[in-house]
Amino acid sequence: xxxxxxxxxxxxxxxxxxxxxxxxxxxxxxxxxxxxxxxxxxxxxxxxxxxxxxxxxxxxxxxxxxxxxxxxxxxxxxxxxxxxxxxxxxxxxxxxxxxxxxxxxxxxxxxxxxxxxxxxxxxxxxxxxxxxxxxxxxxxxxxxxxxxxxxxxxxxxxxxxxxxxxxxxxxxxxxxxxxxxxxxxxxxxxxxxxxxxxxxxxxxxxxxxxxxxxxxxxxxxxxxxxxxxxxxxxxxxxxxxxxxxxxxxxxxxxxxxxxxxxxxxxxxxxxxxxxxxxxxxxxxxxxxxxxxxxxxxxxxxxxxxxxxxxxxxxxxxxxxxxxxxxxxxxxxxxxxxxxxxxxxxx
Numbered sequence: 608x609x610x611x612x613x614x615x616x617x618x619x620x621x622x623x624x625x626x627x628x629x630x631x632x633x634x635x636x637x638x639x640x641x642x643x644x645x646x647x648x649x650x651x652x653x654x655x656x657x658x659x660x661x662x663x664x665x666x667x668x669x670x671x672x673x674x675x676x677x678x679x680x681x682x683x684x685x686x687x688x689x690x691x692x693x694x695x696x697x698x699x700x701x702x703x704x705x706x707x708x709x710x711x712x713x714x715x716x717x718x719x720x721x722x723x724x725x726x727x728x729x730x731x732x733x734x735x736x737x738x739x740x741x742x743x744x745x746x747x748x749x750x751x752x753x754x755x756x757x758x759x760x761x762x763x764x765x766x767x768x769x770x771x772x773x774x775x776x777x778x779x780x781x782x783x784x785x786x787x788x789x790x791x792x793x794x795x796x797x798x799x800x801x802x803x804x805x806x807x808x809x810x811x812x813x814x815x816x817x818x819x820x821x822x823x824x825x826x827x828x829x830x831x832x833x834x835x836x837x838x839x840x841x842x843x844x845x846x847x848x849x850x851x852x853x854x855x856x857x858x859x860x861x862x863x864x865x866x867x868x869x870x871x872x873x874x875x876x877x878x879x880x881x882x883x884x885x886x887x888x889x890x891x892x893x894x895x896x897x898x899x900x901x902x903x904x905x906x907x908x909x910x911x912x913x914x915x916x917x918x919x920x921x922x923x924x925x926x927x928x929x930x931x932x933x934x935x936x937x938x939x940x941x942x943x944x945x946x947x948x949x950x951x952x953x
Contacts, residue, residue: 610703610714614639617648621656621673622666628653637701639711640674646709649674680705683712691715691722692838715770722838723770725821726893729813732759732829733779733803738938747781749829750788751942754949758936759785759829761949763793766825769837772796773820776829777812779803804905809890811908819896826910828890832934832945835891843927844893850922852893853914854929855886889929898922 615627615638628636640649651674659673660666679694680703681687687704694702700717715723736748743751749759756764759776766774778785778800789798803812810826823844825837835854844852860883868876892910901916902908917924934945 610639610711613637613714614641614711615651615670616640617642617669617671617674619670620667621659621664621670624651624656624670625653625666628656639703639714640670641711645711647678647680647703647705647711648709649676650678651675678703681715683707687715688722688724688838688841691717692842695722720770721768724837724841726769726771726823726825726837726841727773727816727819727821727896728766728771728775728825728827729816730759730762730774730776730827730829731809731812732776732785733782733806733812734830735780736830736937739936739942742939742942745781747778747784748936749776750784751936753832753936753942753945757788758832758945760793761832762827762829763796763798765834766837767794767796771825771837773799775799775801775816777801777803777815779806779812806907807905808907808909808912810902810910810913811906813899813902814904819899822896824894824896824899826892826894828935830936831890832932832936832948833889833891833929834932835889835929836931840891840893840927844925847925848923849893849925850895850898850917851914851924852927853924854889854891854927856889856929856933858885858887859883860885886926886928889933890935891929893927 617640636653638651639647640651642648651670655673655675679699681690683704683706695717702715704712706712732749736743739748750757786800789800801815862881866878866881867874914924934941936942936945
């Protein structure tokens with residue numbers, strides 16, 4: 608975000624600061640104080656100014672006498688997502704990111720964004736959506752509307768809300784429509800579309816993404832309707848030092864009959880109307896970038912193949928229980944359910 612109008616030189620007067628704060632009435636009421644070399648030396652709020660005036664300072668006094676010098680910041684290049692969450696939990700919403708010389712590189716706005724997760728995201732959008740025909744005969748499934756926007760845009764907007772700015776969409780069937788859809792930036796993020804030359808499964812096309820900027824890559828189906836918490840997902844992945852994390856939804860099975868427990872032909876017990884609880888693959892994954900090298904090029908390959916390959920290689924795959932909304936929009940019934948549910952989510 609542009610921070611020029613929130614920066615003020617330490618030699619400015621308290622009156623100058625009040626004028627600057629008044630000009631930012633509809634935004635956050637904090638100024639970042641810098642020295643003549645542009646290095647950050649403090650912050651100033653309208654509260655700091657009020658307290659200074661009460662203490663006897665005048666409008667013509669220098670702001671360095673009333674500024675807050677013990678300010679909070681994040682150092683550029685650090686994995687700062689956990690720090691940002693801690694700041695947000697403490698109701699500190701505007702955090703400067705400083706380089707090694709204390710110049711302001713950017714400001715993290717934790718009102719506009721939930722966090723700034725160091726993740727690249729890839730949405731798989733090449734499928735034909737055959738079970739939703741005739742709706743998908745002339746439009747790719749990810750572009751079907753759910754509420755006031757396309758299915759895929761619900762996912763892209765949610766990723767952006769977590770500060771994820773490197774987003775790729777792999778396209779195939781009616782791909783030109785998705786390419787046109789993302790020709791212009793989406794909420795200041797340029798979504799990159801990547802052509803899949805042939806159908807390569809649910810993860811095989813990832814090799815066509817030209818570059819990854821982070822060590823963690825999120826891969827997901829583009830036709831999901833979910834309110835997954837990507838921050839919790841990412842922290843769980845990092846804390847477990849995993850090579851891959853599979854988001855999973857609860858799936859319960861109730862058998863309305865008595866089930867026999869057998870040893871060969873011998874009945875050794877009876878379970879009356881048993882309940883079984885499972886976790887089902889939600890089609891959302893976090894993957895260590897180095898693990899992507901196990902995916903063969905130009906070959907049909909599914910995310911489930913990667914899970915099995917990693918397990919066979921002794922790599923760590925963990926499960927992240929997804930609590931909340933999750934709909935796999937694959938049938939007319941699920942599509943209607945998503946459209947009914949979106950009415951109550953805003």
